[in-house]
Amino acid sequence: MRSDSSSYDRASWGLKLxxxxxxxxxxxxxLIIFIYAFNxxxxxxxxxxxxxxxxxFSVAFARVDVLESIKLSLQIACLSTLIAxxxxxxxxxxxxxxxxxxxxxxSLMLILPIALP
Known part of the structure; x- marks a missing residue:
């Protein structure tokens, strides 16, 4: 078992940057798209x-096709989550x-990412 204070457990500043x-x-x-949504x-x-x-936002949510797209996306997300x-x-x-x-x-493929430093 490794200690948390060992130097090789921490990433270098260059890697973090x-x-x-x-x-x-x-x-x-x-972020740019998010800012422009409020322009x-x-x-x-x-x-x-x-x-x-x-x-x-009121213009987008007043459109029927946008609401149908959101509804379909949520249905697909729920179905794929259930299947997974x-x-x-x-x-x-x-x-x-x-x-x-x-x-x-x-089992090795599932455990290997956890075991690597």
Whole structure:
């Protein structure tokens, strides 16, 4: 068992900086879109945004096609979650109770990310 104070358990500053830079690179466009969603200007590409409004949300949610799309997305998300839950539970039960060809390989793939430093 490793102690939490060992030096190899902690990432270097360069690795932390690279990870944060990657996260910022991936999330920055989402932040810009989020900011522009509250813009009061009709011209979408004016920077900085001229004001704060919720008008565009009322316009979007007044459209039937947007509401139908949200409803369909939620239905698909619920159905896929239910299917993943059932299949994952059955797979876990099979791994726990039965011996079959490839069980050790599957178990190794599941345990390996936890065991690596």
């Amino acid at each position: 690279a990870a944060w830079a990657g996260l910022l690179f991936l999330h920055f466009p989402i 009061t200007e009709e011209a979408a590409f004016s920077f900085p945004p001229q004001g704060f409004t919720l008008h565009w 839950l059932v299949l994952g539970t059955l797979a876990a039960a099979a791994l726990y109770r039965r011996d079959f060809f490839g069980k050790e390989g599957i």
